Amino acid sequence: MWHYVAKRIVYVIPIAIGVTVFCFALVFLAPGNPVQMLLPADATQEVVDLVMKTYGLDRPLPLQYWTWLQRAAVGDLGVSIQSGRPVLDEVLQALANTVILSLGAVLVAFSIAFLLGTLAAYHRGSVTDRGVTALSIVGVSIPNYWLGIVLVIIFAVEFNWLPATGMGPGGSETFDPFLWDHFRHVILPVVTLCMVPVGMITRTTRSAVSEALAHEFVNTLRAKGLGELAVVRHALKNALPQVLAVMGLQFGYLVGGSILVETIFNWPGTGALLNKAILTRDIPVLQGTILVLALVFVLTNLLVDLLQTAVDPRIQRA
Structure with a gap:
Protein backbone atom coordinates (compact mmCIF):
# COMPACT_ATOMS: atom_id res chain seq x y z
CA MET A 1 0.00 0.00 0.00
CA TRP A 2 2.70 2.50 0.99
CA HIS A 3 4.71 1.64 -2.12
CA TYR A 4 1.65 2.43 -4.24
CA VAL A 5 1.10 5.73 -2.40
CA ALA A 6 4.73 6.76 -2.88
CA LYS A 7 4.58 5.88 -6.58
CA ARG A 8 1.45 7.95 -7.14
CA ILE A 9 3.03 10.93 -5.36
CA VAL A 10 6.15 10.65 -7.53
CA TYR A 11 3.94 10.65 -10.64
CA VAL A 12 2.49 13.98 -9.55
CA ILE A 13 5.87 15.77 -9.70
CA PRO A 14 6.31 15.86 -13.52
CA ILE A 15 2.63 16.71 -13.88
CA ALA A 16 3.07 19.65 -11.52
CA ILE A 17 6.12 20.87 -13.46
CA GLY A 18 4.16 20.65 -16.71
CA VAL A 19 1.38 22.64 -15.08
CA THR A 20 3.80 25.43 -14.16
CA VAL A 21 5.04 25.66 -17.76
CA PHE A 22 1.48 25.79 -19.07
CA CYS A 23 0.36 28.38 -16.50
CA PHE A 24 3.33 30.64 -17.18
CA ALA A 25 3.12 30.47 -20.96
CA LEU A 26 -0.67 30.69 -21.26
CA VAL A 27 -1.01 34.27 -20.04
CA PHE A 28 1.49 35.57 -22.61
CA LEU A 29 -0.66 34.31 -25.48
CA ALA A 30 -3.25 37.01 -24.79
CA PRO A 31 -2.76 40.30 -26.64
CA GLY A 32 -1.94 43.54 -24.89
CA ASN A 33 0.67 44.84 -22.48
CA PRO A 34 -0.12 44.69 -18.74
CA VAL A 35 1.97 47.80 -18.12
CA GLN A 36 -0.42 49.86 -20.25
CA MET A 37 -3.15 49.18 -17.68
CA LEU A 38 -1.07 50.92 -15.02
CA LEU A 39 0.15 53.94 -16.93
CA PRO A 40 -1.72 56.83 -18.51
CA ALA A 41 -2.14 56.88 -22.28
CA ASP A 42 0.43 59.67 -22.67
CA GLY A 75 5.24 30.02 -2.01
CA ASP A 76 6.13 33.41 -3.50
CA LEU A 77 3.80 34.02 -6.45
CA GLY A 78 4.72 37.67 -6.79
CA VAL A 79 2.79 40.86 -6.18
CA SER A 80 -0.41 41.95 -7.90
CA ILE A 81 0.16 44.71 -10.44
CA GLN A 82 -3.21 46.28 -9.64
CA SER A 83 -3.55 45.98 -5.85
CA GLY A 84 0.07 45.67 -4.74
CA ARG A 85 -0.85 42.76 -2.45
CA PRO A 86 0.95 39.40 -2.44
CA VAL A 87 -0.64 37.16 -5.04
CA LEU A 88 -0.64 34.13 -2.74
CA ASP A 89 -2.74 35.99 -0.14
CA GLU A 90 -5.32 37.00 -2.74
CA VAL A 91 -5.48 33.54 -4.31
CA LEU A 92 -5.78 31.66 -1.01
CA GLN A 93 -8.54 33.97 0.21
CA ALA A 94 -10.46 33.56 -3.04
CA LEU A 95 -9.80 29.79 -3.10
CA ALA A 96 -11.25 29.39 0.39
CA ASN A 97 -14.45 31.12 -0.77
CA THR A 98 -14.64 28.91 -3.87
CA VAL A 99 -14.10 25.73 -1.84
CA ILE A 100 -17.12 26.68 0.28
CA LEU A 101 -19.31 26.59 -2.81
CA SER A 102 -17.63 23.62 -4.48
CA LEU A 103 -17.53 21.41 -1.40
CA GLY A 104 -21.12 22.25 -0.53
CA ALA A 105 -22.26 21.51 -4.09
CA VAL A 106 -20.38 18.18 -4.25
CA LEU A 107 -21.67 17.00 -0.86
CA VAL A 108 -25.26 17.89 -1.74
CA ALA A 109 -24.88 16.30 -5.17
CA PHE A 110 -23.32 13.13 -3.77
CA SER A 111 -26.06 12.69 -1.17
CA ILE A 112 -28.86 13.11 -3.69
CA ALA A 113 -27.23 11.33 -6.62
CA PHE A 114 -26.04 8.30 -4.65
CA LEU A 115 -29.58 7.68 -3.43
CA LEU A 116 -31.21 8.26 -6.83
CA GLY A 117 -28.62 6.18 -8.69
CA THR A 118 -29.00 3.28 -6.26
CA LEU A 119 -32.78 3.35 -6.55
CA ALA A 120 -32.59 3.43 -10.34
CA ALA A 121 -30.12 0.51 -10.42
CA TYR A 122 -32.16 -1.63 -8.02
CA HIS A 123 -35.38 -0.97 -9.98
CA ARG A 124 -33.68 -1.21 -13.36
CA GLY A 125 -36.11 -0.92 -16.27
CA SER A 126 -38.96 0.37 -14.11
CA VAL A 127 -40.70 3.74 -14.08
CA THR A 128 -38.39 4.81 -11.24
CA ASP A 129 -35.35 4.01 -13.36
CA ARG A 130 -36.65 5.95 -16.36
CA GLY A 131 -37.64 8.91 -14.18
CA VAL A 132 -34.23 9.09 -12.49
CA THR A 133 -32.47 8.77 -15.84
CA ALA A 134 -34.53 11.62 -17.25
CA LEU A 135 -33.72 13.81 -14.24
CA SER A 136 -30.01 13.08 -14.59
CA ILE A 137 -30.08 14.06 -18.26
CA VAL A 138 -31.87 17.31 -17.40
CA GLY A 139 -29.31 18.04 -14.69
CA VAL A 140 -26.38 17.57 -17.07
CA SER A 141 -28.04 19.55 -19.87
CA ILE A 142 -29.07 22.72 -18.00
CA PRO A 143 -26.40 25.48 -18.23
CA ASN A 144 -25.55 26.52 -14.68
CA TYR A 145 -25.38 30.23 -15.54
CA TRP A 146 -28.93 30.10 -16.95
CA LEU A 147 -30.16 28.18 -13.92
CA GLY A 148 -28.52 30.72 -11.61
CA ILE A 149 -30.30 33.61 -13.31
CA VAL A 150 -33.65 31.79 -13.12
CA LEU A 151 -33.17 31.02 -9.41
CA VAL A 152 -32.33 34.65 -8.71
CA ILE A 153 -35.45 35.83 -10.52
CA ILE A 154 -37.70 33.38 -8.67
CA PHE A 155 -36.31 33.24 -5.13
CA ALA A 156 -34.62 36.65 -4.81
CA VAL A 157 -36.68 38.98 -7.00
CA GLU A 158 -40.20 37.54 -7.10
CA PHE A 159 -40.52 36.02 -3.60
CA ASN A 160 -37.62 37.75 -1.82
CA TRP A 161 -36.88 34.58 0.15
CA LEU A 162 -33.13 34.40 -0.41
CA PRO A 163 -30.41 36.97 -1.14
CA ALA A 164 -29.10 37.15 -4.68
CA THR A 165 -25.50 38.27 -4.15
CA GLY A 166 -22.67 38.36 -1.67
CA MET A 167 -21.32 36.11 1.09
CA GLY A 168 -23.17 37.70 3.96
CA PRO A 169 -25.25 40.66 5.11
CA GLY A 170 -23.88 44.11 4.47
CA GLY A 171 -21.31 42.94 1.94
CA SER A 172 -19.47 40.77 4.49
CA GLU A 173 -16.26 39.17 3.20
CA THR A 174 -16.34 36.37 5.77
CA PHE A 175 -18.65 33.38 5.84
CA ASP A 176 -20.04 31.66 8.94
CA PRO A 177 -22.17 28.60 8.05
CA PHE A 178 -23.61 28.50 11.57
CA LEU A 179 -25.31 31.88 11.15
CA TRP A 180 -28.53 31.85 9.15
CA ASP A 181 -27.91 35.35 7.75
CA HIS A 182 -24.70 33.98 6.20
CA PHE A 183 -25.90 30.47 5.35
CA ARG A 184 -28.85 31.73 3.29
CA HIS A 185 -26.40 33.49 0.94
CA VAL A 186 -24.85 30.17 -0.09
CA ILE A 187 -28.09 28.30 -0.89
CA LEU A 188 -28.72 29.62 -4.41
CA PRO A 189 -25.12 29.31 -5.70
CA VAL A 190 -24.75 25.80 -4.22
CA VAL A 191 -28.03 24.66 -5.80
CA THR A 192 -26.89 26.15 -9.11
CA LEU A 193 -23.51 24.42 -9.00
CA CYS A 194 -24.77 21.02 -7.83
CA MET A 195 -27.10 20.32 -10.76
CA VAL A 196 -24.43 19.05 -13.17
CA PRO A 197 -22.70 16.89 -10.51
CA VAL A 198 -26.08 15.43 -9.53
CA GLY A 199 -26.64 14.30 -13.12
CA MET A 200 -23.11 12.95 -13.57
CA ILE A 201 -22.91 11.10 -10.25
CA THR A 202 -26.45 9.71 -10.61
CA ARG A 203 -25.64 8.17 -13.99
CA THR A 204 -22.32 6.80 -12.74
CA THR A 205 -23.91 5.34 -9.59
CA ARG A 206 -26.71 3.71 -11.57
CA SER A 207 -24.24 2.14 -14.00
CA ALA A 208 -21.82 0.96 -11.30
CA VAL A 209 -24.49 -0.45 -8.98
CA SER A 210 -26.28 -2.16 -11.89
CA GLU A 211 -23.02 -3.81 -12.90
CA ALA A 212 -22.33 -4.91 -9.32
CA LEU A 213 -25.84 -6.35 -8.90
CA ALA A 214 -25.33 -8.43 -12.06
CA HIS A 215 -22.31 -10.26 -10.63
CA GLU A 216 -22.48 -13.86 -9.47
CA PHE A 217 -21.62 -12.99 -5.86
CA VAL A 218 -25.01 -11.25 -5.53
CA ASN A 219 -26.81 -14.53 -6.27
CA THR A 220 -24.56 -16.25 -3.75
CA LEU A 221 -25.42 -13.68 -1.08
CA ARG A 222 -29.13 -14.11 -1.73
CA ALA A 223 -28.76 -17.91 -1.68
CA LYS A 224 -27.19 -17.63 1.76
CA GLY A 225 -30.31 -15.85 2.97
CA LEU A 226 -29.09 -12.25 3.17
CA GLY A 227 -31.78 -9.60 2.97
CA GLU A 228 -32.02 -7.21 0.05
CA LEU A 229 -30.65 -4.32 2.12
CA ALA A 230 -27.48 -6.28 2.90
CA VAL A 231 -27.14 -7.31 -0.76
CA VAL A 232 -27.42 -3.70 -1.92
CA ARG A 233 -24.87 -2.66 0.70
CA HIS A 234 -22.35 -5.15 -0.73
CA ALA A 235 -23.08 -3.90 -4.26
CA LEU A 236 -22.56 -0.30 -3.17
CA LYS A 237 -19.15 -1.17 -1.73
CA ASN A 238 -18.10 -2.53 -5.12
CA ALA A 239 -19.51 0.51 -6.94
CA LEU A 240 -18.01 3.11 -4.60
CA PRO A 241 -14.56 3.45 -6.30
CA GLN A 242 -16.15 4.52 -9.60
CA VAL A 243 -18.44 6.98 -7.84
CA LEU A 244 -15.53 8.46 -5.86
CA ALA A 245 -13.59 9.00 -9.09
CA VAL A 246 -16.44 10.96 -10.67
CA MET A 247 -17.06 12.92 -7.47
CA GLY A 248 -13.39 13.94 -7.29
CA LEU A 249 -13.39 15.06 -10.91
CA GLN A 250 -16.57 17.07 -10.37
CA PHE A 251 -15.05 18.80 -7.33
CA GLY A 252 -12.01 19.74 -9.39
CA TYR A 253 -14.17 21.05 -12.22
CA LEU A 254 -16.25 23.12 -9.80
CA VAL A 255 -13.21 24.66 -8.13
CA GLY A 256 -11.75 25.70 -11.48
CA GLY A 257 -14.89 26.33 -13.49
CA SER A 258 -17.26 28.33 -11.29
CA ILE A 259 -16.40 31.72 -12.79
CA LEU A 260 -19.86 32.32 -14.32
CA VAL A 261 -21.75 31.29 -11.19
CA GLU A 262 -19.51 33.39 -8.96
CA THR A 263 -20.04 36.36 -11.28
CA ILE A 264 -23.83 35.94 -11.21
CA PHE A 265 -23.97 35.76 -7.41
CA ASN A 266 -21.12 38.22 -6.83
CA TRP A 267 -19.27 35.58 -4.83
CA PRO A 268 -15.61 36.61 -4.20
CA GLY A 269 -13.97 33.35 -5.25
CA THR A 270 -11.28 32.33 -7.71
CA GLY A 271 -13.67 32.79 -10.62
CA ALA A 272 -14.23 36.43 -9.75
CA LEU A 273 -10.49 36.89 -9.15
CA LEU A 274 -9.66 35.40 -12.54
CA ASN A 275 -12.25 37.55 -14.26
CA LYS A 276 -10.81 40.69 -12.69
CA ALA A 277 -7.22 39.68 -13.51
CA ILE A 278 -8.11 38.97 -17.15
CA LEU A 279 -9.81 42.35 -17.58
CA THR A 280 -6.89 44.23 -16.01
CA ARG A 281 -4.13 42.03 -17.51
CA ASP A 282 -2.73 41.42 -14.03
CA ILE A 283 -0.21 38.75 -15.07
CA PRO A 284 1.04 37.73 -11.59
CA VAL A 285 -2.53 37.16 -10.37
CA LEU A 286 -3.41 35.28 -13.55
CA GLN A 287 -0.39 33.01 -13.27
CA GLY A 288 -0.82 32.42 -9.55
CA THR A 289 -4.54 31.70 -9.73
CA ILE A 290 -4.25 29.31 -12.67
CA LEU A 291 -1.33 27.53 -11.00
CA VAL A 292 -3.12 27.06 -7.69
CA LEU A 293 -6.33 25.86 -9.36
CA ALA A 294 -4.41 23.40 -11.53
CA LEU A 295 -2.51 22.04 -8.53
CA VAL A 296 -5.75 21.69 -6.57
CA PHE A 297 -7.17 19.65 -9.44
CA VAL A 298 -4.05 17.44 -9.58
CA LEU A 299 -4.01 16.91 -5.81
CA THR A 300 -7.74 16.19 -5.77
CA ASN A 301 -7.23 13.44 -8.32
CA LEU A 302 -4.33 12.05 -6.27
CA LEU A 303 -6.49 12.01 -3.14
CA VAL A 304 -9.35 10.30 -4.97
CA ASP A 305 -6.93 7.72 -6.37
CA LEU A 306 -5.69 6.93 -2.87
CA LEU A 307 -9.24 6.79 -1.50
CA GLN A 308 -10.19 4.34 -4.25
CA THR A 309 -7.28 2.14 -3.25
CA ALA A 310 -8.31 2.29 0.42
CA VAL A 311 -11.89 1.31 -0.44
CA ASP A 312 -10.91 -1.42 -2.92
CA PRO A 313 -7.24 -2.60 -2.71
CA ARG A 314 -7.73 -4.63 -5.91
CA ILE A 315 -7.23 -1.52 -8.06
CA GLN A 316 -3.60 -1.14 -7.03
CA ARG A 317 -1.22 -1.32 -9.95
CA ALA A 318 2.09 -3.11 -9.82
Missing part, protein backbone atom coordinates in the same frame (compact mmCIF):
# COMPACT_ATOMS: atom_id res chain seq x y z
CA ALA A 43 3.20 57.85 -20.75
CA THR A 44 6.60 58.08 -22.41
CA GLN A 45 8.53 55.05 -23.61
CA GLU A 46 11.12 55.65 -20.91
CA VAL A 47 8.46 55.30 -18.21
CA VAL A 48 7.07 52.16 -19.85
CA ASP A 49 10.55 50.62 -20.00
CA LEU A 50 11.15 51.47 -16.34
CA VAL A 51 7.94 49.79 -15.20
CA MET A 52 8.67 46.76 -17.40
CA LYS A 53 12.09 46.45 -15.76
CA THR A 54 10.59 46.83 -12.29
CA TYR A 55 8.28 43.85 -12.83
CA GLY A 56 10.90 41.84 -14.73
CA LEU A 57 8.87 41.83 -17.94
CA ASP A 58 11.81 42.99 -20.06
CA ARG A 59 13.78 39.76 -19.66
CA PRO A 60 13.59 36.70 -21.98
CA LEU A 61 10.67 34.38 -21.25
CA PRO A 62 12.79 31.36 -20.23
CA LEU A 63 14.58 33.50 -17.65
CA GLN A 64 11.28 34.93 -16.42
CA TYR A 65 9.90 31.39 -16.08
CA TRP A 66 12.90 30.10 -14.16
CA THR A 67 12.79 33.04 -11.74
CA TRP A 68 9.03 32.65 -11.29
CA LEU A 69 9.35 28.88 -10.75
CA GLN A 70 12.01 29.33 -8.07
CA ARG A 71 9.82 31.79 -6.21
CA ALA A 72 6.66 29.73 -6.67
CA ALA A 73 8.42 26.68 -5.21
CA VAL A 74 8.75 28.52 -1.88
Whole structure:
Protein backbone atom coordinates (compact mmCIF):
# COMPACT_ATOMS: atom_id res chain seq x y z
CA MET A 1 0.00 0.00 0.00
CA TRP A 2 2.70 2.50 0.99
CA HIS A 3 4.71 1.64 -2.12
CA TYR A 4 1.65 2.43 -4.24
CA VAL A 5 1.10 5.73 -2.40
CA ALA A 6 4.73 6.76 -2.88
CA LYS A 7 4.58 5.88 -6.58
CA ARG A 8 1.45 7.95 -7.14
CA ILE A 9 3.03 10.93 -5.36
CA VAL A 10 6.15 10.65 -7.53
CA TYR A 11 3.94 10.65 -10.64
CA VAL A 12 2.49 13.98 -9.55
CA ILE A 13 5.87 15.77 -9.70
CA PRO A 14 6.31 15.86 -13.52
CA ILE A 15 2.63 16.71 -13.88
CA ALA A 16 3.07 19.65 -11.52
CA ILE A 17 6.12 20.87 -13.46
CA GLY A 18 4.16 20.65 -16.71
CA VAL A 19 1.38 22.64 -15.08
CA THR A 20 3.80 25.43 -14.16
CA VAL A 21 5.04 25.66 -17.76
CA PHE A 22 1.48 25.79 -19.07
CA CYS A 23 0.36 28.38 -16.50
CA PHE A 24 3.33 30.64 -17.18
CA ALA A 25 3.12 30.47 -20.96
CA LEU A 26 -0.67 30.69 -21.26
CA VAL A 27 -1.01 34.27 -20.04
CA PHE A 28 1.49 35.57 -22.61
CA LEU A 29 -0.66 34.31 -25.48
CA ALA A 30 -3.25 37.01 -24.79
CA PRO A 31 -2.76 40.30 -26.64
CA GLY A 32 -1.94 43.54 -24.89
CA ASN A 33 0.67 44.84 -22.48
CA PRO A 34 -0.12 44.69 -18.74
CA VAL A 35 1.97 47.80 -18.12
CA GLN A 36 -0.42 49.86 -20.25
CA MET A 37 -3.15 49.18 -17.68
CA LEU A 38 -1.07 50.92 -15.02
CA LEU A 39 0.15 53.94 -16.93
CA PRO A 40 -1.72 56.83 -18.51
CA ALA A 41 -2.14 56.88 -22.28
CA ASP A 42 0.43 59.67 -22.67
CA ALA A 43 3.20 57.85 -20.75
CA THR A 44 6.60 58.08 -22.41
CA GLN A 45 8.53 55.05 -23.61
CA GLU A 46 11.12 55.65 -20.91
CA VAL A 47 8.46 55.30 -18.21
CA VAL A 48 7.07 52.16 -19.85
CA ASP A 49 10.55 50.62 -20.00
CA LEU A 50 11.15 51.47 -16.34
CA VAL A 51 7.94 49.79 -15.20
CA MET A 52 8.67 46.76 -17.40
CA LYS A 53 12.09 46.45 -15.76
CA THR A 54 10.59 46.83 -12.29
CA TYR A 55 8.28 43.85 -12.83
CA GLY A 56 10.90 41.84 -14.73
CA LEU A 57 8.87 41.83 -17.94
CA ASP A 58 11.81 42.99 -20.06
CA ARG A 59 13.78 39.76 -19.66
CA PRO A 60 13.59 36.70 -21.98
CA LEU A 61 10.67 34.38 -21.25
CA PRO A 62 12.79 31.36 -20.23
CA LEU A 63 14.58 33.50 -17.65
CA GLN A 64 11.28 34.93 -16.42
CA TYR A 65 9.90 31.39 -16.08
CA TRP A 66 12.90 30.10 -14.16
CA THR A 67 12.79 33.04 -11.74
CA TRP A 68 9.03 32.65 -11.29
CA LEU A 69 9.35 28.88 -10.75
CA GLN A 70 12.01 29.33 -8.07
CA ARG A 71 9.82 31.79 -6.21
CA ALA A 72 6.66 29.73 -6.67
CA ALA A 73 8.42 26.68 -5.21
CA VAL A 74 8.75 28.52 -1.88
CA GLY A 75 5.24 30.02 -2.01
CA ASP A 76 6.13 33.41 -3.50
CA LEU A 77 3.80 34.02 -6.45
CA GLY A 78 4.72 37.67 -6.79
CA VAL A 79 2.79 40.86 -6.18
CA SER A 80 -0.41 41.95 -7.90
CA ILE A 81 0.16 44.71 -10.44
CA GLN A 82 -3.21 46.28 -9.64
CA SER A 83 -3.55 45.98 -5.85
CA GLY A 84 0.07 45.67 -4.74
CA ARG A 85 -0.85 42.76 -2.45
CA PRO A 86 0.95 39.40 -2.44
CA VAL A 87 -0.64 37.16 -5.04
CA LEU A 88 -0.64 34.13 -2.74
CA ASP A 89 -2.74 35.99 -0.14
CA GLU A 90 -5.32 37.00 -2.74
CA VAL A 91 -5.48 33.54 -4.31
CA LEU A 92 -5.78 31.66 -1.01
CA GLN A 93 -8.54 33.97 0.21
CA ALA A 94 -10.46 33.56 -3.04
CA LEU A 95 -9.80 29.79 -3.10
CA ALA A 96 -11.25 29.39 0.39
CA ASN A 97 -14.45 31.12 -0.77
CA THR A 98 -14.64 28.91 -3.87
CA VAL A 99 -14.10 25.73 -1.84
CA ILE A 100 -17.12 26.68 0.28
CA LEU A 101 -19.31 26.59 -2.81
CA SER A 102 -17.63 23.62 -4.48
CA LEU A 103 -17.53 21.41 -1.40
CA GLY A 104 -21.12 22.25 -0.53
CA ALA A 105 -22.26 21.51 -4.09
CA VAL A 106 -20.38 18.18 -4.25
CA LEU A 107 -21.67 17.00 -0.86
CA VAL A 108 -25.26 17.89 -1.74
CA ALA A 109 -24.88 16.30 -5.17
CA PHE A 110 -23.32 13.13 -3.77
CA SER A 111 -26.06 12.69 -1.17
CA ILE A 112 -28.86 13.11 -3.69
CA ALA A 113 -27.23 11.33 -6.62
CA PHE A 114 -26.04 8.30 -4.65
CA LEU A 115 -29.58 7.68 -3.43
CA LEU A 116 -31.21 8.26 -6.83
CA GLY A 117 -28.62 6.18 -8.69
CA THR A 118 -29.00 3.28 -6.26
CA LEU A 119 -32.78 3.35 -6.55
CA ALA A 120 -32.59 3.43 -10.34
CA ALA A 121 -30.12 0.51 -10.42
CA TYR A 122 -32.16 -1.63 -8.02
CA HIS A 123 -35.38 -0.97 -9.98
CA ARG A 124 -33.68 -1.21 -13.36
CA GLY A 125 -36.11 -0.92 -16.27
CA SER A 126 -38.96 0.37 -14.11
CA VAL A 127 -40.70 3.74 -14.08
CA THR A 128 -38.39 4.81 -11.24
CA ASP A 129 -35.35 4.01 -13.36
CA ARG A 130 -36.65 5.95 -16.36
CA GLY A 131 -37.64 8.91 -14.18
CA VAL A 132 -34.23 9.09 -12.49
CA THR A 133 -32.47 8.77 -15.84
CA ALA A 134 -34.53 11.62 -17.25
CA LEU A 135 -33.72 13.81 -14.24
CA SER A 136 -30.01 13.08 -14.59
CA ILE A 137 -30.08 14.06 -18.26
CA VAL A 138 -31.87 17.31 -17.40
CA GLY A 139 -29.31 18.04 -14.69
CA VAL A 140 -26.38 17.57 -17.07
CA SER A 141 -28.04 19.55 -19.87
CA ILE A 142 -29.07 22.72 -18.00
CA PRO A 143 -26.40 25.48 -18.23
CA ASN A 144 -25.55 26.52 -14.68
CA TYR A 145 -25.38 30.23 -15.54
CA TRP A 146 -28.93 30.10 -16.95
CA LEU A 147 -30.16 28.18 -13.92
CA GLY A 148 -28.52 30.72 -11.61
CA ILE A 149 -30.30 33.61 -13.31
CA VAL A 150 -33.65 31.79 -13.12
CA LEU A 151 -33.17 31.02 -9.41
CA VAL A 152 -32.33 34.65 -8.71
CA ILE A 153 -35.45 35.83 -10.52
CA ILE A 154 -37.70 33.38 -8.67
CA PHE A 155 -36.31 33.24 -5.13
CA ALA A 156 -34.62 36.65 -4.81
CA VAL A 157 -36.68 38.98 -7.00
CA GLU A 158 -40.20 37.54 -7.10
CA PHE A 159 -40.52 36.02 -3.60
CA ASN A 160 -37.62 37.75 -1.82
CA TRP A 161 -36.88 34.58 0.15
CA LEU A 162 -33.13 34.40 -0.41
CA PRO A 163 -30.41 36.97 -1.14
CA ALA A 164 -29.10 37.15 -4.68
CA THR A 165 -25.50 38.27 -4.15
CA GLY A 166 -22.67 38.36 -1.67
CA MET A 167 -21.32 36.11 1.09
CA GLY A 168 -23.17 37.70 3.96
CA PRO A 169 -25.25 40.66 5.11
CA GLY A 170 -23.88 44.11 4.47
CA GLY A 171 -21.31 42.94 1.94
CA SER A 172 -19.47 40.77 4.49
CA GLU A 173 -16.26 39.17 3.20
CA THR A 174 -16.34 36.37 5.77
CA PHE A 175 -18.65 33.38 5.84
CA ASP A 176 -20.04 31.66 8.94
CA PRO A 177 -22.17 28.60 8.05
CA PHE A 178 -23.61 28.50 11.57
CA LEU A 179 -25.31 31.88 11.15
CA TRP A 180 -28.53 31.85 9.15
CA ASP A 181 -27.91 35.35 7.75
CA HIS A 182 -24.70 33.98 6.20
CA PHE A 183 -25.90 30.47 5.35
CA ARG A 184 -28.85 31.73 3.29
CA HIS A 185 -26.40 33.49 0.94
CA VAL A 186 -24.85 30.17 -0.09
CA ILE A 187 -28.09 28.30 -0.89
CA LEU A 188 -28.72 29.62 -4.41
CA PRO A 189 -25.12 29.31 -5.70
CA VAL A 190 -24.75 25.80 -4.22
CA VAL A 191 -28.03 24.66 -5.80
CA THR A 192 -26.89 26.15 -9.11
CA LEU A 193 -23.51 24.42 -9.00
CA CYS A 194 -24.77 21.02 -7.83
CA MET A 195 -27.10 20.32 -10.76
CA VAL A 196 -24.43 19.05 -13.17
CA PRO A 197 -22.70 16.89 -10.51
CA VAL A 198 -26.08 15.43 -9.53
CA GLY A 199 -26.64 14.30 -13.12
CA MET A 200 -23.11 12.95 -13.57
CA ILE A 201 -22.91 11.10 -10.25
CA THR A 202 -26.45 9.71 -10.61
CA ARG A 203 -25.64 8.17 -13.99
CA THR A 204 -22.32 6.80 -12.74
CA THR A 205 -23.91 5.34 -9.59
CA ARG A 206 -26.71 3.71 -11.57
CA SER A 207 -24.24 2.14 -14.00
CA ALA A 208 -21.82 0.96 -11.30
CA VAL A 209 -24.49 -0.45 -8.98
CA SER A 210 -26.28 -2.16 -11.89
CA GLU A 211 -23.02 -3.81 -12.90
CA ALA A 212 -22.33 -4.91 -9.32
CA LEU A 213 -25.84 -6.35 -8.90
CA ALA A 214 -25.33 -8.43 -12.06
CA HIS A 215 -22.31 -10.26 -10.63
CA GLU A 216 -22.48 -13.86 -9.47
CA PHE A 217 -21.62 -12.99 -5.86
CA VAL A 218 -25.01 -11.25 -5.53
CA ASN A 219 -26.81 -14.53 -6.27
CA THR A 220 -24.56 -16.25 -3.75
CA LEU A 221 -25.42 -13.68 -1.08
CA ARG A 222 -29.13 -14.11 -1.73
CA ALA A 223 -28.76 -17.91 -1.68
CA LYS A 224 -27.19 -17.63 1.76
CA GLY A 225 -30.31 -15.85 2.97
CA LEU A 226 -29.09 -12.25 3.17
CA GLY A 227 -31.78 -9.60 2.97
CA GLU A 228 -32.02 -7.21 0.05
CA LEU A 229 -30.65 -4.32 2.12
CA ALA A 230 -27.48 -6.28 2.90
CA VAL A 231 -27.14 -7.31 -0.76
CA VAL A 232 -27.42 -3.70 -1.92
CA ARG A 233 -24.87 -2.66 0.70
CA HIS A 234 -22.35 -5.15 -0.73
CA ALA A 235 -23.08 -3.90 -4.26
CA LEU A 236 -22.56 -0.30 -3.17
CA LYS A 237 -19.15 -1.17 -1.73
CA ASN A 238 -18.10 -2.53 -5.12
CA ALA A 239 -19.51 0.51 -6.94
CA LEU A 240 -18.01 3.11 -4.60
CA PRO A 241 -14.56 3.45 -6.30
CA GLN A 242 -16.15 4.52 -9.60
CA VAL A 243 -18.44 6.98 -7.84
CA LEU A 244 -15.53 8.46 -5.86
CA ALA A 245 -13.59 9.00 -9.09
CA VAL A 246 -16.44 10.96 -10.67
CA MET A 247 -17.06 12.92 -7.47
CA GLY A 248 -13.39 13.94 -7.29
CA LEU A 249 -13.39 15.06 -10.91
CA GLN A 250 -16.57 17.07 -10.37
CA PHE A 251 -15.05 18.80 -7.33
CA GLY A 252 -12.01 19.74 -9.39
CA TYR A 253 -14.17 21.05 -12.22
CA LEU A 254 -16.25 23.12 -9.80
CA VAL A 255 -13.21 24.66 -8.13
CA GLY A 256 -11.75 25.70 -11.48
CA GLY A 257 -14.89 26.33 -13.49
CA SER A 258 -17.26 28.33 -11.29
CA ILE A 259 -16.40 31.72 -12.79
CA LEU A 260 -19.86 32.32 -14.32
CA VAL A 261 -21.75 31.29 -11.19
CA GLU A 262 -19.51 33.39 -8.96
CA THR A 263 -20.04 36.36 -11.28
CA ILE A 264 -23.83 35.94 -11.21
CA PHE A 265 -23.97 35.76 -7.41
CA ASN A 266 -21.12 38.22 -6.83
CA TRP A 267 -19.27 35.58 -4.83
CA PRO A 268 -15.61 36.61 -4.20
CA GLY A 269 -13.97 33.35 -5.25
CA THR A 270 -11.28 32.33 -7.71
CA GLY A 271 -13.67 32.79 -10.62
CA ALA A 272 -14.23 36.43 -9.75
CA LEU A 273 -10.49 36.89 -9.15
CA LEU A 274 -9.66 35.40 -12.54
CA ASN A 275 -12.25 37.55 -14.26
CA LYS A 276 -10.81 40.69 -12.69
CA ALA A 277 -7.22 39.68 -13.51
CA ILE A 278 -8.11 38.97 -17.15
CA LEU A 279 -9.81 42.35 -17.58
CA THR A 280 -6.89 44.23 -16.01
CA ARG A 281 -4.13 42.03 -17.51
CA ASP A 282 -2.73 41.42 -14.03
CA ILE A 283 -0.21 38.75 -15.07
CA PRO A 284 1.04 37.73 -11.59
CA VAL A 285 -2.53 37.16 -10.37
CA LEU A 286 -3.41 35.28 -13.55
CA GLN A 287 -0.39 33.01 -13.27
CA GLY A 288 -0.82 32.42 -9.55
CA THR A 289 -4.54 31.70 -9.73
CA ILE A 290 -4.25 29.31 -12.67
CA LEU A 291 -1.33 27.53 -11.00
CA VAL A 292 -3.12 27.06 -7.69
CA LEU A 293 -6.33 25.86 -9.36
CA ALA A 294 -4.41 23.40 -11.53
CA LEU A 295 -2.51 22.04 -8.53
CA VAL A 296 -5.75 21.69 -6.57
CA PHE A 297 -7.17 19.65 -9.44
CA VAL A 298 -4.05 17.44 -9.58
CA LEU A 299 -4.01 16.91 -5.81
CA THR A 300 -7.74 16.19 -5.77
CA ASN A 301 -7.23 13.44 -8.32
CA LEU A 302 -4.33 12.05 -6.27
CA LEU A 303 -6.49 12.01 -3.14
CA VAL A 304 -9.35 10.30 -4.97
CA ASP A 305 -6.93 7.72 -6.37
CA LEU A 306 -5.69 6.93 -2.87
CA LEU A 307 -9.24 6.79 -1.50
CA GLN A 308 -10.19 4.34 -4.25
CA THR A 309 -7.28 2.14 -3.25
CA ALA A 310 -8.31 2.29 0.42
CA VAL A 311 -11.89 1.31 -0.44
CA ASP A 312 -10.91 -1.42 -2.92
CA PRO A 313 -7.24 -2.60 -2.71
CA ARG A 314 -7.73 -4.63 -5.91
CA ILE A 315 -7.23 -1.52 -8.06
CA GLN A 316 -3.60 -1.14 -7.03
CA ARG A 317 -1.22 -1.32 -9.95
CA ALA A 318 2.09 -3.11 -9.82
